[in-house]
Amino acid sequence: MPSLVPHLAAVIFVSALAACGEPSSQAAKAGPPPRPVLVKTVAYADRVTERSLVGTIRPRVETDLGFRVAGKVARRLVGVGDVVRGGQQLASLDEVDLGLQTEQAEAEARAAAASLRQAEADLVRTESLTSKGYSASASLDRQQAVTEEARGRLLRAERAMTLARNARSYAVLTADADGVVTATSIEPGQVVTAGQAAIRLARTNEKEAVVSIPESLLSLAKGRAAMTLWSNPGTRYEAKLREFAPSADPATRTYLARFSIPAADETVQIGMTATVTIAVPDRERVARLPLSALFNQGTGPAVWTVGTEGRPTLKPVDVAAYEAVEVLIGSGVEDGDRVVALGVSKLDPGQIVRVIEALQF
Missing domain, CATH: 2.40.420.20 (conserved putative lor/sdh protein from methanococcus maripaludis s2 fold)
Known part of the structure; x- marks a missing residue:
């Protein structure tokens, strides 16, 4: 019996080795997992080729407003950045001289009217005397000429009176549309000439993005455009090309393009920086x-x-x-x-x- 112990131990050891090696063989046959x-x-x-260009929000219409008559500035009622409404007063001139001119024109019109009434009365009397043979035909012709001249003087006086009244109304500078004041070039006490730029008004009803396109990217002008603001990059606005410069800027050698923004809201403010992305489809x-x-x-x-x-x-x-x-x-x-x-x-x-x-x- 004792001689069987070593043989039994060897059999157990071999069986254990076989048991240990069996899973490894199965894993090798199955291979690595997918x-x-x-x-x-x-x-x-x-x-689609996309290019992004940096632009600036500008008003479509920006006008230099000025007085239509010469005079001394009495008041300036607005400053840069003020939002104004159409018809609102912006500045006014001293109306003393304009008022005197209006009174003079009215007086001349009254005098011309009186002269015409007298001439017409004389014409009626002259016609009566001529018909009865008490006055020569030459006298009637002269009186008719005097009457026509009086009518002409009255018409000129009435037109002069209308012009004087208009000139007096021009002493008040008003906004022709809703907008924002972007520049002022007059101060109270300053003497201005007719037509001199006084206040620059940017209309806020239409806004656009202005960008400069280099010569190598002129094909972008035909693409589909969209705009985002640097201050609000999450909102995207549709943009449409409204105007493209026919020639390059002599200094920068770029072409100025203006893109209208139909859906611009109050978030889009004049002077903001924007990114205009233009997509051009390719074949x-x-x-x-x-x-x-x-x-x-x-x-x-x-x-x-x-x-x-x-x-x-x-x-x-x-x-x-x-x-x-x-x-x-x-x-x-x-x-x-x-x-x-x-x-x-x-x-x-x-x-x-x-x-x-x-x-x-």
């Missing part, structure tokens, strides 16, 4: 993929595609352009192909993967 990969489905679309069709999908081992750019069997395949592609976070693929993959977006450096051609669809990049 690697999860994030994929994006290829979809070709027209290539080329491209597929947008994340930059992390590209794989290059020195033979050119390629991507991993996953078929229905769950095995990745490396396909060379033609890159149309690189952007900030995306790459534009011109060819090499087809619509509907599933391209691995992350972890491309850890894949092998014969490896089995588990697909996870990518929603956003």
